[in-house]
Amino acid sequence: MLMAPVRQLGETERGAVERLLDRDPFAAAQVAERVAEHGLSWWRADGRVLGYGARRRVESLCWLGGHVTPVHASAPAIAAFADLLGGEERVCSSIVGSADAVLALWDRLAPHWGPARDVRPNQPLLATDVPPGISADPEVRPVRPAELDRLFPAAVAMYTEEVGVSPLAEDGGHSYRRRLTDLVRARRAYARFVDGQVVFKAELAVVTRRTAQVQGVWVDPAWRGRGIAAAAMATVVRDALDRVAPTVSLYVNDFNVPARRVYARCGFRPVGTFATILF
Template sequence: MLTVPVRLLADIDRATVERLLDLEPYAGAQVAERVEAGGLSRRRQEARVFGYGTRRQLEALCWLGANLIPVRAGPAATAAFADLIASEVRTCSSIVGDADAVMRLWDRLRPEWGDARDVRDCQPLLAADTEPAVAADPQVRLVQASEVDLLFPASVAMYTEEVGVSPVVDGDTGYRDRVRDLVCGGRAYARFIDGRVAFKAELAVITRHTAQVQGVWTAPEYRGQGLATAGMAAVVRDALRRVAPSVSLYVNDFNSTARRVYDRCGFRRVGTFATVLF
C-alpha cells in the first residue's frame, strides 16, 4: 500500500498543474503544451498524469503516455513515481526530461523493465530569447502543405540518424501524419535546393513560454558549408517574432558540431536533459 502522496490528476487539478509547469518553462514544455491542448483527461490525452504532493502543495508531475516525462521531480518524487509504475508493463517508447530525475527513475525501473536500447544521460538543454547575431538564411522558409512529400524523406532520414531506428514500420502512416501536422501548423522549416531538402527544423513544442525546436537536420552533401548555422538563425528569428518569447532545444553532449551551431545562434544552457530509448 502506497504511503507517499502520489495520485492520478484530473481536470480539476489543471490550474495547480499549470502553475507548477510555469516554474519549468523549458524542462516542462512538452507536458505544458499537451495540458494546454487537452487538459488532464486520460481519455483525451491517451496518457496519465500523476502528481506528487498534497492537493494544496503539488511538488512534482509525471506524464505517462507514449513517453514517460518527470517534471520537477526530486529524489522522493521519483522514488514514489517509480514505485507506482514499476509493476506495469512498459508501454512508453522513452523516458525524457531533467537528467537527474530521468536517471533516478531509470535506476528504479530498469530491474522491472529490462535494458534500454540507448541511454543518453547528458543532453544540454538550451534556450535563446534574442535574435541571433549571425546572418539568417533568407531561403529557409515555412514548408507548404503541397511539399509534405518532399519533406517526409528528410524527416525519416533525420529520425533514423538521430534515434537509430526508422520511424516508419510496416507501412504505418503515423509518422507521416505527424510531419503533415507540423507543416499544416506552420511549424516546419526547410531550405530546398533543386527540389530536395538541404536543411530542415521543426517547432515540435509550443507553449506561451517557448518554442522547442526538434528535427534539425542538414543533408549530408551540404554539411560543413554553414547551412545549419544560417538555417537555425532563420528559424530562431522567425519563431521569436511569430511564435513565442524564447526558443529552446536539447542536444546530445557528444554532438559537438550541433553545439557549435547553437552557440553561434545565441543559445545558452539552462539545464540538462537525459533520454532513455526503448
C-alpha cells in the first residue's frame, strides 16, 4: 500500500491542524500552544509541523523541534514519519507524547537515532476540571520577577533530578533561565518560600485555550515526607482553573507513587498515557 506523503504544513492548513489538535486537548497541548503562538508559517524558528494525509485532509501530525511529538499518529503515519526523520540528523532532546505513538515511532527510529539515554514507557496523563476537595496552602503563590534568583536553583535541581542531566550543561543554562523568566513574568510559576528558600515549586509550562499543563513540580528534599505537596498543588490547581484555563493537566512517571497519590488527592483523573524517550 502506498503511503500518503509527509509534508511540512503551512498556514493554509491551519484550520485542519487545529481541528486535529482539539480532538485530544491534553495529549496535544504542547503542540497546540506552539501553533496558537506562532502559526504554521514556513519561517517559524522553533520547530516544524509535519502532516500525513491528503491535502486539506490531514490525518496525523508530528511536531519536530526541541522535542518530537506525534499527534493522532496512525500506524501508516508513524511509518511515514519515521522514514523521513530517520534520514535526518537527530536534533531533538526527546520524543514525547501518547505512549502508543511514541513507542512505535521509537521502534523505527532507534536504529538511526539510538541509543536513548532513558525510555519511560508508562507515564499516566492526568487532568481535572474541578477545584480540589482538600485545603490549599495559602503560602503558595505566583513567583515575583524579583524572586527569580531564588527560584532558579530550585528549578535547576528539579530538572536535574527529573531529566537526569543539568540544564546548565547546554549554553550555561541561559536558555533555561530565559524560559523560567518568561513563566515568571506570565505568572505561571508558583512557589512556597520559607526563610527566602524555595521548598515547593511548579509551573504552568503549557497553556492552551483548553488546558494548563503543570510541569516542574518539586519539593525540597529536606521537606519531603512532611505532607506539604498536596496542599501546595491544590493552590496551583485552584489558581489555574480560576485564572488560566478550564482544565489542568499533567503527566507523571508511573513509578513516582508519592506524586501520583498527591495528584489523586487533588482530583486528577487518568485521561491517557504518555511515553518519553530521552537523549
